[in-house]
Amino acid sequence: NEISDLVTGESLTVNGDPTWQSEGMHFDETGDALVLPDVTLNSAFTLLTHPNFEDNDGTSFQYFMSFGSAFGADSMNWYLSEVSEASPDADAIRIIDAGATANHKIADYWPDSNNLPLAVTIEGTTKQHYLDGEPVGTQTGVNAGMSDNTVKDLYIGGRSDSSAARHFGGIMRYVIIFNDKALDPAHIRELQKNPYQILRSKL
Numbered sequence: 001n002e003i004s005d006l007v008t009g010e011s012l013t014v015n016g017d018p019t020w021q022s023e024g025m026h027f028d029e030t031g032d033a034l035v036l037p038d039v040t041l042n043s044a045f046t047l048l049t050h051p052n053f054e055d056n057d058g059t060s061f062q063y064f065m066s067f068g069s070a071f072g073a074d075s076m077n078w079y080l081s082e083v084s085e086a087s088p089d090a091d092a093i094r095i096i097d098a099g100a101t102a103n104h105k106i107a108d109y110w111p112d113s114n115n116l117p118l119a120v121t122i123e124g125t126t127k128q129h130y131l132d133g134e135p136v137g138t139q140t141g142v143n144a145g146m147s148d149n150t151v152k153d154l155y156i157g158g159r160s161d162s163s164a165a166r167h168f169g170g171i172m173r174y175v176i177i178f179n180d181k182a183l184d185p186a187h188i189r190e191l192q193k194n195p196y197q198i199l200r201s202k203l
Contacts (some may be wrong), residue, residue: 027171033158
């Protein structure tokens, strides 16, 4: 089914032509994105997704999520670098604080598989990456972290400026966001084994 056929009201904007498939949402890497308006994030939050890339042989980055400008104050952008980049096949997240100081030095290299769950927890100045439920990289103290009660549109499958070279290509099985909470490793592992339990979770 077309996603636009399944969405009612004005709570979600559909860019391009992403479609539901049996495994999740399919994005074509040329213009597909979902836009959730007026999402609030604080200085602590958790992001989880399970992307299945069709390929990573382009010339730029594939964005999972984009919250505010990639270069603006109080923003979050999560992406994978493609093979032509200086650090290819790297899972990176850029957090920019209110003073426009960027924290995006973590680059955790993608494994041979292009189909594994990812997670990131943010707690103030500390970022922790997870791959398939296991911690794989930590960074602390690079900047002040994002301000509490930051409200922006959240783009899934593309960057907030809709740059043609910044779209995701493949299937995203799910996107889960916990605002105001950096989940511990046990909860990350539990959710990535069965992400749909969130419907009844009391995390």
